[in-house]
Amino acid sequence: MPFVADNSVVIAWFSRSQATPYTDRFYRKLANDEVVVPSVWPYEFANALAVLERRKLLTAALADEIIRNAATLIIRIETPPARAATLLALARRHGLSAYDAAYLELAQRLGIPLAAKDSPLSAAASALGLLGA
Numbered sequence: 001m002p003f004v005a006d007n008s009v010v011i012a013w014f015s016r017s018q019a020t021p022y023t024d025r026f027y028r029k030l031a032n033d034e035v036v037v038p039s040v041w042p043y044e045f046a047n048a049l050a051v052l053e054r055r056k057l058l059t060a061a062l063a064d065e066i067i068r069n070a071a072t073l074i075i076r077i078e079t080p081p082a083r084a085a086t087l088l089a090l091a092r093r094h095g096l097s098a099y100d101a102a103y104l105e106l107a108q109r110l111g112i113p114l115a116a117k118d119s120p121l122s123a124a125a126s127a128l129g130l131l132g133a
Contacts, residue, residue, distance in 0.1 A: 001033055001112065001113070002033055002034040002035070002036055002076075002110070002112050003026065003029065003033060003034075003035065003036070003107075003112055003113045003114065003115055003132050004035075004036050004037065004038075004103055004106050004107040004110070004112060004113070004114045004115065005026060005035045005036075005037060005075075005114075005115045006100070006103045006114065006115060006116040006117060006118060006121055007037075007041060007044040007045055007048060007103075008023075008048075008116070008117040008118050009022075009023050009026055009115045009116065009117050010035075010037070010041075010045060010070070010075075011045070011048045011049070011052075012024075012027075012117060013026075013027045014066040014069060014070065015052060015057070015058065015066070017057055018052075020117065022115075022117065023115075023117060026115040026132065030073065030074075034074065034076055035073065035074070035075045035076065036075075036076045036078055036106065036110065036112065037075055037076070037077055037078065037103070037106075038077075038078055038081065038082065038102040038103055038105070038106045039077055039078065039079050039080070039081040039102075040081070040099055040102050041075075041077060042077070044099060045070065046067075049063045049066060049067070050063075078106055078110075081102070082101075082102055082105045082106070082109070084098075086105055087101040087102055087105060088101075090104055090105055090124075093124075094120065094123070094124035094127070095120055095124075096120055096121060096124060100118060100120065100121045100124075103116065103121060104121065104124050104125060104128070104130070107125065107130045108128060108130060112130075113130060113131065113132030113133075114130045114131060114132055115132040116131065116132075
């Protein structure tokens with residue numbers, strides 16, 4: 001079954017310092033299941049790597065390797081993006097950033113589970129019956 005993966009989950013697939021048993025479980029699903037992300041994901045992914053690099057948690061070489069490895073995954077970037085009004089309503093209702101609301105909106109629209117490591121996003125997905133297990 002396809003699933004939406006929050007950026008923190010995808011980052012954890014490549015950075016062991018960010019990995020948990022939960023993120024590892026979704027990594028194993030990649031063999032059989034399609035990963036879907038909102039159109040904002042490439043920006044969030046690159047930004048997370050830049051932040052980890054600045055914090056000296058990743059070297060530039062490792063960040064470049066992660067980019068190359070991520071390109072080998074089959075990740076469907078869903079377009080067009082959600083409407084801004086929809087994202088704002090979800091962000092307000094669940095106390096999320098608009099970025100996190102984009103992942104929640106996508107899972108809700110497609111009716112598929114959301115793999116989320118972030119607590120507010122996990123809580124919102126759980127409240128809507130969308131949190132992947």
